[in-house]
Amino acid sequence: MSDKDSQIILRELSKSYATGSPRWLSIGSVSGATRKTIDAVRGVTLSIERGTAVGLIGPNGAGKSTIIKILAGIMRPSSGEVIVNGRVPFKDRIKHVASVGVVFGQKTQLWWDLPVQQSFDLLRDVYRLQPQQYRRTRDDLVERLALEAFLSRPVRQLSLGQRMRAEFAAALLHEPSLVILDEPTIGLDALAKIAVREFIHRLVRERGTTVLLTTHDMHDIEQIVDRVLLIGKGKILADGALDRLRSEVFAESELQVEFLGDSPLLDLPDGISLIEQNGNRVTVAFDPAKQNPAEVISKVVAGKPVSDIRLGPRSIEEFVSHFYRMHGALEA
Numbered sequence: 001m002s003d004k005d006s007q008i009i010l011r012e013l014s015k016s017y018a019t020g021s022p023r024w025l026s027i028g029s030v031s032g033a034t035r036k037t038i039d040a041v042r043g044v045t046l047s048i049e050r051g052t053a054v055g056l057i058g059p060n061g062a063g064k065s066t067i068i069k070i071l072a073g074i075m076r077p078s079s080g081e082v083i084v085n086g087r088v089p090f091k092d093r094i095k096h097v098a099s100v101g102v103v104f105g106q107k108t109q110l111w112w113d114l115p116v117q118q119s120f121d122l123l124r125d126v127y128r129l130q131p132q133q134y135r136r137t138r139d140d141l142v143e144r145l146a147l148e149a150f151l152s153r154p155v156r157q158l159s160l161g162q163r164m165r166a167e168f169a170a171a172l173l174h175e176p177s178l179v180i181l182d183e184p185t186i187g188l189d190a191l192a193k194i195a196v197r198e199f200i201h202r203l204v205r206e207r208g209t210t211v212l213l214t215t216h217d218m219h220d221i222e223q224i225v226d227r228v229l230l231i232g233k234g235k236i237l238a239d240g241a242l243d244r245l246r247s248e249v250f251a252e253s254e255l256q257v258e259f260l261g262d263s264p265l266l267d268l269p270d271g272i273s274l275i276e277q278n279g280n281r282v283t284v285a286f287d288p289a290k291q292n293p294a295e296v297i298s299k300v301v302a303g304k305p306v307s308d309i310r311l312g313p314r315s316i317e318e319f320v321s322h323f324y325r326m327h328g329a330l331e332a
Contacts, residue, residue: 006047007178007210008071013080014234015041015066040066042234043080048227050177051208053200055215055225057320059329063234064214065182071212072102072180085177098127101171105183108163109170110155116166117151120173127174134173141169145199161192168199179203181213185220197223218316230320232329242316249323250314252285253293257300258308272296280307285314 017038041063048054056064069075070082073089073096082089089096102109110119124134142148145165150158158166164184171179181200185193197220203209213225221228221242228245230238238245257263259280268274268284271291275283286296293311301309 007050007085008046008048008212009081009083010044010046010067011081013041013044013067013070013082014039014078015063015070015075016078039234041070041077044234044236046229046236046239048210048212050210051204052227053204053211053213053225054227054229055213055221056229056231057214057218057221058231059324062231062329064231066234067231068180068182068212068214072100073097098174099177101174101176101179103164103167103171103179103181103184105164105186108155108167110163110166112156113154115152115154116147116158119155119166119170123170123173129174133175137173137175138169141172144202145169160187161189161195164188164192164196168196172203176209178210178212181211181215183215183217184213185215185217193217193219200224218320222316230323232324232327237327237329238323243313245323246313246316246319249319249326250285251287251289252314253288254283254285254310254312254314255293255296255300256281256283256308256310257297257306260305260307264302264304266300266302268299272299 017040019036019038044063044067056067058064066075070077071084071089073093076090084096085099087096089100109123110116111122114122120138124138129137142151145168147165147169150162150166155163155166168184184200185196188196200211200213201224204211211224213220215221225242227240228238228242229236230245254275259282261280263277263280263282266274266277266282266284272284272286275285277283282300284296284300286293297309297311
């Protein structure tokens with residue numbers, strides 16, 4: 001992919017922080033300071049094309065949030081180059097924010113004591129939207145996100161699921177071409193998570209919006225993104241489709257069997273490893289290139305009545321955990 005096809009371009013991007021605390025003499029004056037440099041991002045180079053959903057995965061301190069803040073124009077890099085929509089975010093912030101929407105799961109851009117509708121009207125003025133464009137976009141988002149029932153209620157009276165739906169609408173009122181999502185489903189119940197994921201899918205598929213997602217919920221990654229960036233200690237350790245990356249780490253498939261009663265005692269042959277046995281559930285792993293799946297199922301079931309059988313790739317949680325252990329990057 002050439003740079004002209006890319007919406008986001010990073011070249012040798014780095015960000016360092018200087019931290020320090022003063023050392024005090026007994027008389028209370030400052031004698032100096034102990035300084036320490038933290039390399040949050042180290043020479044990251046990547047490009048992201050328009051209309052794709054990309055997930056950033058990494059442990060706390062890996063550099064995800066720093067990259068997001070640089071892309072949002074909140075933070076200036078120490079070195080390297082960043083271009084989003086043909087602009088340098090921190091140099092041209094006014095035009096940049098007009099083309100970017102941001103949703104932070106633990107922060108709000110809505111006014112806490114105002115009704116949702118009044119927050120939307122204030123954002124209309126902030127972005128200087130034309131009245132007709134604003135009404136068209138607002139009405140579409142209200143319908144798609146089912147906001148009508150609580151538009152007149154103060155934000156502080158909304159449930160978390162309702163507030164997050166309103167946050168999505170607020171971030172999209174100005175029809176941004178890039179949406180940055182930081183933990184968008186944190187704290188949501190299962191139904192609310194499904195609704196948010198479906199909405200993001202439609203955003204990418206129907207509007208061609210580029211979505212950049214950071215989350216610790218691996219189900220968000222599995223169900224939303226087309227491409228995964230695994231980040232550790234400020235560097236990109238892997239980049240690609242989730243299934244391909246997972247297959248490079250694990251050749252194994254995972255078989256989960258739920259029995260009608262307690263699971264039986266298992267005597268598994270070499271080549272089949274027990275991952276978990278808990279109550280009526282058994283989970284094993286095996287390499288389908290070396291073990292016939294039908295024979296593995298037969299050995300695990302052992303003639304006992306079952307209620308469910310699932311066969312598929314190793315879980316994304318196991319893949320991510322194993323990947324970072326392999327790279328020694330669990331501690332950033």
